[in-house]
Amino acid sequence: MRQTRELTGTVYAHPPGPLAASLETFAGPRRVGRALVLALPLLLGALLILPVPGLHLLAPFVAVLAVVLGVRRLRERERLLDLSGACPACRAEQSFELPDRPRLPLLLRCPGCGEFVKVTDS
Numbered sequence: 812m813r814q815t816r817e818l819t820g821t822v823y824a825h826p827p828g829p830l831a832a833s834l835e836t837f838a839g840p841r842r843v844g845r846a847l848v849l850a851l852p853l854l855l856g857a858l859l860i861l862p863v864p865g866l867h868l869l870a871p872f873v874a875v876l877a878v879v880l881g882v883r884r885l886r887e888r889e890r891l892l893d894l895s896g897a898c899p900a901c902r903a904e905q906s907f908e909l910p911d912r913p914r915l916p917l918l919l920r921c922p923g924c925g926e927f928v929k930v931t932d933s
């Protein structure tokens with residue numbers, strides 16, 4: 812489910828300002844489904860390479876990778892999709908570029924003035 816939430820952007824020596832965040836939240840069954848979609852193909856791949864000479868040594872690593880990535884995705888309750896708002900330093904309206912796996916608190920660079928903006932839950 813997609814929702815919007817207000818986060819707080821802070822820059823050193825400037826008053827904090829609100830930032831509009833667009834998030835995708837995952838409910839219980841959806842989280843399990845997402846984890847299985849990631850982990851099951853890897854587990855199947857581990858089983859398939861088990862009888863192949865040479866590759867069979869990789870099977871435990873692929874199985875562990877499936878469990879680790881599956882648990883990591885199972886714990887993901889929400890994902891930050893988009894972040895925009897006025898930069899607390901330059902006051903210009905910005906659309907902030909997010910890292911691959913954004914987690915709060917987040918330290919981003921303003922694309923306009925280059926200041927570091929710390930993004931926290933309000």
Ligand SMILES: [Zn+2]
Pocket residue numbers: 898899900901902903921922923924925926
């Ligand atoms: Zn700025």
